[in-house]
Amino acid sequence: QKEVEQDPGPLSVPEGAIVSLNCTYSNSAFQYFMWYRQYSRKGPELLMYTYSSGNKEDGRFTAQVDKSSKYISLFIRDSQPSDSATYLCATPLARGGADGLTFGKGTHLIIQP
């Protein structure tokens, strides 16, 4: 079972819409979760990270963790064409003491002007 799973999309929405991006994770011991954004032909960059359950807000972005269902979400309000990118959820590697993050496949988001 993959540690983190997400629907690769693509997800296409009109400008101004609220976007909901989701991941599920397998290990209930996971407590730290991140969202990275990757533009085409670029490396990923950190958007937000959250710890345990609850919400975290940063401008138009809100990250949410539901530990009871092992579900993590990223909401984007007032979506803009510049938000078009691939969004990856991640959590620290749990195997063998290895450092680094394990990532989902990423959801490709398209905001239509």
Place this chain on the structure above:
Amino acid sequence: EADIYQTPRYLVIGTGKKITLECSQTMGHDKMYWYQQDPGMELHLIHYSYGVNSTEKGDLSSESTVSRIRTEHFPLTLESARPSHTSQYLCASSTGWVGTGELFFGEGSRLTVL
């Protein structure tokens, strides 16, 4: 903008060639990583380093090797490239634990082996 650089950005080579992908960072980070990314697939950690003279294998087996002789430099080498090595390779660095810190990524090296 992150100060981590990868060269070459794009490389097309024939089977059997030796290649080295370069990665340099100017942030003084001790930890560095190599990830492999195929289209529509997860990033997979193939190598990481805690500092000079430290190298470890990641969770995805890879025929590549790495070295860390200087803090700022973490090159990846394939002794004999094969078509199965065709992929995008992303280098990253961090300070502190990745759970509460940030991985800074380069723009990637896209390798095609014919």
